[in-house]
Amino acid sequence: EAGVAQSPRYKIIEKRQSVAFWCNPISGHATLYWYQQILGQGPKLLIQFQNNGVVDDSQLPKDRFSAERLKGVDSTLKIQPAKLEDSAVYLCASSPYYKNTEAFFGQGTRLTVV
Amino acid sequence: RKEVEQDPGPFNVPEGATVAFNCTYSNSASQSFFWYRQDCRKEPKLLMSVYSSGNEDGRFTAQLNRASQYISLLIRDSKLSDSATYLCVVPHGSSNTGKLIFGQGTTLQVKP
Secondary structure, three states: OOOOEEEOOEEEEOOOOOEEEEEEOOOOOOEEEEEEEOOOOOOEEEEEEEOOEEEEOOOOOOOOEEEEOOOOOOEEEEEOOOOHHHOEEEEEEEEOOOOOOOOEEOOOEEEEEO | OOOEEEOOOOEEEEOOOOEEEEEEEOOOOOOOEEEEEEOOOOOOEEEEEEOOOEEEEOOEEEEEEOOOOEEEEEEOOOOHHHOEEEEEEEEOOOOOOOOEEEOOOEEEEEEO
Protein backbone atom coordinates (compact mmCIF):
# COMPACT_ATOMS: atom_id res chain seq x y z
CA GLU A 1 0.00 0.00 0.00
CA ALA A 2 1.41 3.38 -0.98
CA GLY A 3 2.02 5.78 1.87
CA VAL A 4 1.37 9.49 2.18
CA ALA A 5 3.17 11.35 -0.58
CA GLN A 6 4.48 14.89 -0.17
CA SER A 7 6.37 17.26 -2.40
CA PRO A 8 8.72 18.95 -2.55
CA ARG A 9 11.01 17.39 0.05
CA TYR A 10 13.01 20.59 0.53
CA LYS A 11 12.38 24.24 -0.23
CA ILE A 12 14.44 27.35 0.38
CA ILE A 13 12.80 30.73 -0.15
CA GLU A 14 13.38 34.32 0.81
CA LYS A 15 11.12 36.01 3.31
CA ARG A 16 8.01 37.58 1.80
CA GLN A 17 7.98 35.02 -1.02
CA SER A 18 5.22 32.47 -1.52
CA VAL A 19 5.46 28.71 -1.31
CA ALA A 20 3.10 25.78 -1.79
CA PHE A 21 3.26 22.20 -0.56
CA TRP A 22 1.37 19.25 -1.94
CA CYS A 23 0.12 16.11 -0.22
CA ASN A 24 -1.53 12.94 -1.51
CA PRO A 25 -2.92 10.83 1.35
CA ILE A 26 -3.27 7.08 1.53
CA SER A 27 -6.05 5.95 -0.78
CA GLY A 28 -9.42 5.88 0.96
CA HIS A 29 -8.35 7.93 3.95
CA ALA A 30 -11.02 10.51 4.68
CA THR A 31 -9.08 12.56 7.22
CA LEU A 32 -6.08 14.65 6.20
CA TYR A 33 -3.92 16.71 8.54
CA TRP A 34 -1.25 19.35 8.02
CA TYR A 35 1.22 19.73 10.87
CA GLN A 36 4.06 22.19 11.39
CA GLN A 37 7.10 20.88 13.26
CA ILE A 38 9.70 23.40 14.38
CA LEU A 39 13.09 21.97 15.33
CA GLY A 40 13.04 20.58 18.86
CA GLN A 41 9.26 20.67 19.17
CA GLY A 42 6.43 18.25 18.61
CA PRO A 43 4.19 18.58 15.55
CA LYS A 44 1.56 21.31 15.81
CA LEU A 45 -1.73 20.85 13.96
CA LEU A 46 -2.40 23.58 11.42
CA ILE A 47 -5.51 22.24 9.73
CA GLN A 48 -7.59 19.07 9.59
CA PHE A 49 -9.86 18.04 6.73
CA GLN A 50 -12.63 15.46 6.79
CA ASN A 51 -13.11 14.63 3.10
CA ASN A 52 -13.12 18.09 1.52
CA GLY A 53 -14.43 19.98 4.56
CA VAL A 54 -12.37 21.75 7.21
CA VAL A 55 -13.03 20.43 10.72
CA ASP A 56 -10.28 22.29 12.59
CA ASP A 57 -8.13 25.23 11.53
CA SER A 58 -7.93 26.95 14.89
CA GLN A 59 -4.12 27.15 14.83
CA LEU A 60 -3.72 28.10 11.18
CA PRO A 61 -2.34 31.66 10.79
CA LYS A 62 -5.00 32.61 8.32
CA ASP A 63 -3.44 35.94 7.40
CA ARG A 64 -0.67 34.09 5.59
CA PHE A 65 -1.49 30.39 5.46
CA SER A 66 -4.19 28.73 3.38
CA ALA A 67 -5.03 25.13 2.56
CA GLU A 68 -7.48 23.34 0.38
CA ARG A 69 -8.63 19.82 -0.39
CA LEU A 70 -11.04 20.47 -3.20
CA LYS A 71 -11.91 16.93 -4.30
CA GLY A 72 -11.47 15.28 -0.93
CA VAL A 73 -8.25 13.57 -1.98
CA ASP A 74 -5.00 15.51 -2.34
CA SER A 75 -4.32 18.80 -0.63
CA THR A 76 -2.16 21.90 -0.93
CA LEU A 77 -0.88 24.17 1.81
CA LYS A 78 0.27 27.66 0.87
CA ILE A 79 2.20 30.34 2.70
CA GLN A 80 2.04 33.88 1.39
CA PRO A 81 4.08 35.83 2.36
CA ALA A 82 6.58 33.70 4.23
CA LYS A 83 8.31 34.84 7.41
CA LEU A 84 11.57 33.66 8.93
CA GLU A 85 9.65 31.92 11.74
CA ASP A 86 7.87 29.72 9.18
CA SER A 87 11.08 27.71 8.79
CA ALA A 88 9.98 24.23 9.83
CA VAL A 89 9.06 20.80 8.54
CA TYR A 90 5.52 20.63 7.19
CA LEU A 91 4.07 17.18 7.71
CA CYS A 92 1.00 15.81 6.03
CA ALA A 93 -0.81 12.87 7.61
CA SER A 94 -3.95 10.88 6.90
CA SER A 95 -6.29 8.61 8.80
CA PRO A 96 -9.03 6.26 7.64
CA TYR A 97 -11.41 7.58 10.29
CA TYR A 98 -11.78 10.88 12.08
CA LYS A 99 -11.66 9.78 15.71
CA ASN A 100 -9.46 7.72 18.03
CA THR A 101 -7.29 6.40 15.27
CA GLU A 102 -3.65 6.68 14.36
CA ALA A 103 -2.39 9.03 11.70
CA PHE A 104 0.07 7.99 8.98
CA PHE A 105 2.65 10.60 8.08
CA GLY A 106 4.39 11.56 4.89
CA GLN A 107 8.12 12.34 4.86
CA GLY A 108 7.46 16.05 5.16
CA THR A 109 8.65 19.18 3.40
CA ARG A 110 11.56 20.96 5.03
CA LEU A 111 11.12 24.71 4.51
CA THR A 112 13.89 27.20 5.10
CA VAL A 113 13.05 30.89 4.92
CA VAL A 114 16.07 33.16 4.58
CA ARG B 1 -1.19 24.02 31.37
CA LYS B 2 -0.27 22.48 28.03
CA GLU B 3 -2.66 19.86 26.68
CA VAL B 4 0.11 17.28 26.46
CA GLU B 5 3.36 17.57 28.42
CA GLN B 6 6.52 15.51 28.21
CA ASP B 7 9.97 15.80 29.70
CA PRO B 8 12.12 16.62 26.64
CA GLY B 9 15.21 14.90 28.10
CA PRO B 10 17.56 13.87 26.67
CA PHE B 11 17.65 10.55 28.47
CA ASN B 12 21.11 9.02 28.07
CA VAL B 13 21.16 5.35 29.00
CA PRO B 14 23.53 2.42 28.42
CA GLU B 15 22.55 -0.54 26.29
CA GLY B 16 20.48 -3.02 28.23
CA ALA B 17 19.03 -0.44 30.59
CA THR B 18 15.36 0.02 31.36
CA VAL B 19 14.02 3.52 30.80
CA ALA B 20 10.60 5.06 31.34
CA PHE B 21 9.00 8.20 29.97
CA ASN B 22 5.94 9.93 31.31
CA CYS B 23 3.37 12.06 29.55
CA THR B 24 0.63 14.07 31.24
CA TYR B 25 -2.51 15.32 29.53
CA SER B 26 -5.09 17.87 30.54
CA ASN B 27 -8.28 16.68 28.82
CA SER B 28 -9.95 14.06 31.00
CA ALA B 29 -12.37 13.18 28.18
CA SER B 30 -9.63 11.68 25.99
CA GLN B 31 -10.25 7.99 25.38
CA SER B 32 -7.32 6.67 23.40
CA PHE B 33 -3.66 7.50 23.35
CA PHE B 34 -0.65 6.85 21.17
CA TRP B 35 3.11 6.73 21.38
CA TYR B 36 4.93 7.65 18.19
CA ARG B 37 8.60 7.26 17.46
CA GLN B 38 10.47 9.85 15.39
CA ASP B 39 13.99 9.24 14.13
CA CYS B 40 16.22 12.20 13.34
CA ARG B 41 14.98 14.03 10.23
CA LYS B 42 12.26 11.44 9.64
CA GLU B 43 8.50 11.45 9.99
CA PRO B 44 6.72 10.20 13.14
CA LYS B 45 5.63 6.57 13.08
CA LEU B 46 3.21 4.80 15.37
CA LEU B 47 4.88 2.76 18.09
CA MET B 48 1.93 1.78 20.29
CA SER B 49 -1.73 2.51 20.84
CA VAL B 50 -3.23 2.57 24.33
CA TYR B 51 -6.98 2.16 24.64
CA SER B 52 -7.47 0.75 28.14
CA SER B 53 -5.14 0.43 31.09
CA GLY B 54 -2.12 -0.51 29.04
CA ASN B 55 -0.47 -2.34 26.20
CA GLU B 56 2.64 -4.45 25.81
CA ASP B 57 4.62 -5.22 22.68
CA GLY B 58 7.88 -7.05 23.20
CA ARG B 59 10.27 -4.79 25.10
CA PHE B 60 7.81 -1.91 25.10
CA THR B 61 5.04 -1.39 27.65
CA ALA B 62 2.63 1.51 27.71
CA GLN B 63 0.48 2.19 30.76
CA LEU B 64 -2.41 4.56 31.25
CA ASN B 65 -3.50 6.12 34.53
CA ARG B 66 -6.77 7.93 33.89
CA ALA B 67 -7.17 9.14 37.47
CA SER B 68 -3.86 10.97 37.36
CA GLN B 69 -4.08 11.69 33.62
CA TYR B 70 -0.73 10.34 32.57
CA ILE B 71 0.61 7.77 30.18
CA SER B 72 3.96 6.08 30.51
CA LEU B 73 6.21 4.23 28.09
CA LEU B 74 8.65 1.66 29.46
CA ILE B 75 11.47 0.30 27.32
CA ARG B 76 13.29 -2.74 28.65
CA ASP B 77 16.70 -3.99 27.52
CA SER B 78 17.44 -0.83 25.52
CA LYS B 79 19.10 -1.24 22.12
CA LEU B 80 21.21 1.27 20.23
CA SER B 81 18.44 1.32 17.63
CA ASP B 82 15.97 2.61 20.22
CA SER B 83 17.69 6.01 20.06
CA ALA B 84 14.98 8.38 18.83
CA THR B 85 12.42 10.92 19.99
CA TYR B 86 9.26 9.48 21.51
CA LEU B 87 6.12 11.52 21.03
CA CYS B 88 3.05 11.20 23.22
CA VAL B 89 -0.19 11.80 21.30
CA VAL B 90 -3.61 12.47 22.78
CA PRO B 91 -6.78 12.90 20.72
CA HIS B 92 -8.68 15.99 21.75
CA GLY B 93 -11.25 14.20 23.83
CA SER B 94 -14.05 16.73 23.97
CA SER B 95 -14.29 17.39 20.25
CA ASN B 96 -15.73 15.20 17.56
CA THR B 97 -12.96 16.05 15.15
CA GLY B 98 -10.36 13.53 16.26
CA LYS B 99 -7.78 16.29 16.56
CA LEU B 100 -4.46 14.71 17.54
CA ILE B 101 -2.38 16.71 20.01
CA PHE B 102 1.35 15.93 20.14
CA GLY B 103 3.64 16.42 23.08
CA GLN B 104 7.06 18.00 22.69
CA GLY B 105 8.70 14.59 22.57
CA THR B 106 11.28 12.90 24.77
CA THR B 107 14.70 12.23 23.29
CA LEU B 108 16.39 8.93 24.10
CA GLN B 109 20.06 8.25 23.44
CA VAL B 110 21.21 4.68 24.04
CA LYS B 111 24.98 4.42 24.43
CA PRO B 112 27.17 1.35 23.85
